[in-house]
Amino acid sequence: xxxxxxxxxxxxxxxxxxxxxxxxxxxxxxxxxxxxxxxxxxxxxxxxxxxxxxxxxxxxxxxxxxxxxxxxxxxxxxxxxxxxxxxxxxxxxxxxxxxxxxxxxxxxxxxxxxxxxxxxxxxxxxxxxxxxxxxxxxxxxxxxxxxxxxxxxxxxxxxxxxxxxxxxxxxxxxxxxxxxxxxxxxxxxxxxxxxxxxxxxxxxxxxxxxxxxxxxxxxxxxxxxxxxxxxxxxxxxxxxxxxxxxxxxxxxxxxxxxxxxxxxxxxxxxxxxxxxxxxxxxxxxxxxxxxxxxxxxxxxxxxxxxxxxxxxxxxxxxxxxxxxxxxxxxxxxxxxxxxxxxxxxxxxxxxxxxxxxxxxxxxxxxxxxxxxxxxxxxxxxxxxxxxxxxxxxxxxxxx
Numbered sequence: 001x002x003x004x005x006x007x008x009x010x011x012x013x014x015x016x017x018x019x020x021x022x023x024x025x026x027x028x029x030x031x032x033x034x035x036x037x038x039x040x041x042x043x044x045x046x047x048x049x050x051x052x053x054x055x056x057x058x059x060x061x062x063x064x065x066x067x068x069x070x071x072x073x074x075x076x077x078x079x080x081x082x083x084x085x086x087x088x089x090x091x092x093x094x095x096x097x098x099x100x101x102x103x104x105x106x107x108x109x110x111x112x113x114x115x116x117x118x119x120x121x122x123x124x125x126x127x128x129x130x131x132x133x134x135x136x137x138x139x140x141x142x143x144x145x146x147x148x149x150x151x152x153x154x155x156x157x158x159x160x161x162x163x164x165x166x167x168x169x170x171x172x173x174x175x176x177x178x179x180x181x182x183x184x185x186x187x188x189x190x191x192x193x194x195x196x197x198x199x200x201x202x203x204x205x206x207x208x209x210x211x212x213x214x215x216x217x218x219x220x221x222x223x224x225x226x227x228x229x230x231x232x233x234x235x236x237x238x239x240x241x242x243x244x245x246x247x248x249x250x251x252x253x254x255x256x257x258x259x260x261x262x263x264x265x266x267x268x269x270x271x272x273x274x275x276x277x278x279x280x281x282x283x284x285x286x287x288x289x290x291x292x293x294x295x296x297x298x299x300x301x302x303x304x305x306x307x308x309x310x311x312x313x314x315x316x317x318x319x320x321x322x323x324x325x326x327x328x329x330x331x332x333x334x335x336x337x338x339x340x341x342x343x344x345x346x347x348x349x350x351x352x353x354x355x356x357x358x359x360x361x362x363x364x365x366x367x368x369x370x371x372x373x374x375x376x377x378x379x380x381x382x383x384x385x386x387x388x389x390x391x392x393x394x395x396x397x398x399x
Contacts (some may be wrong), residue, residue: 052130054129061103321387
């Protein structure tokens with residue numbers, strides 16, 4: 001056999017081996033008898049709809065996002081923001097729709113991926129992406145507590161808004177309280193720009209409270225958003241409660257349930273009526289030190305006008321009721337006469353700053369915001385619940 005013939009035969013063999021090992025369409029090594037594969041994949045009858053449409057912008061964070069399906073049931077819905085954080089939500093019991101369990105965030109981008117299966121189990125998939133609006137107005141919410149502050153057992157958390165609030169339920173739902181003793185805290189609206197929060201009874205000493213604000217993405221009124229997401233923590237200090245008896249001209253001071261002091265006082269005169277002291281439970285809402293008592297700031301106040309610096313001033317109401325040092329009356333007044341213009345006066349030394357060692361000075365030094373002061377047996381009216389932090393005068397069932 002010639003070399004040429006041998007080479008030709010070897011070349012043919014190599015060509016044959018290469019062709020057989022290629023996995024091509026020949027029948028060598030095939031187990032399907034040479035039948036062609038099914039090139040048409042099954043198409044699901046499920047039709048998924050995602051709102052808002054992909055590419056949408058300025059989407060409202062509440063009520064706009066919804067995933068639904070026709071001719072099938074949703075099996076999985078995933079929504080994530082630009083940081084990859086998942087949005088909580090739930091598929092309805094019939095599998096027809098999905099909605100988020102809370103508001104989306106404002107000024108954020110979201111991606112939606114949804115899967116659904118038809119009655120034959122064939123799965124369909126849909127995707128969408130959109131961005132939420134950036135608020136142009138916020139309600140300017142602010143409260144009366146300082147983070148890590150300590151307050152008395154009568155403390156009421158007051159939240160004021162610079163703009164009127166229409167969606168009050170949404171606002172109250174997104175201001176929540178976590179108390180270490182498990183106290184339930186509820187809010188009560190006074191008008192449309194103020195909501196106060198308190199438990200059913202006075203706080204217990206030592207309770208730690210955290211307020212969770214989640215208002216930034218809440219539309220409080222048309223096109224106006226809450227503007228704040230934050231947490232604030234405060235602690236309830238010792239239990240100090242003082243009771244003023246306008247008939248006996250005495251103030252009884254209790255600490256942690258024990259009477260520790262009885263202080264002679266002078267409170268609102270019985271006449272004229274505009275000088276009467278309020279009855280009811282009030283709460284120290286500010287420690288103002290030496291404050292200017294100005295009769296012109298109290299509508300309808302009778303008598304000679306005055307503008308006088310008063311020492312050791314503790315504010316009880318927005319309308320101008322104080323526990324303060326009286327640095328002008330004779331000592332014989334205290335414990336015997338009611339001569340003030342509605343306030344509770346404790347004996348103090350002459351001078352704008354009084355004397356820190358006086359009855360007024362010592363009471364001031366030992367008082368904190370949130371301490372309780374109750375007035376009884378006055379000829380005056382009952383204090384209104386929205387005057388200062390006087391919400392304790394409203395029954396819990398009406399709170």
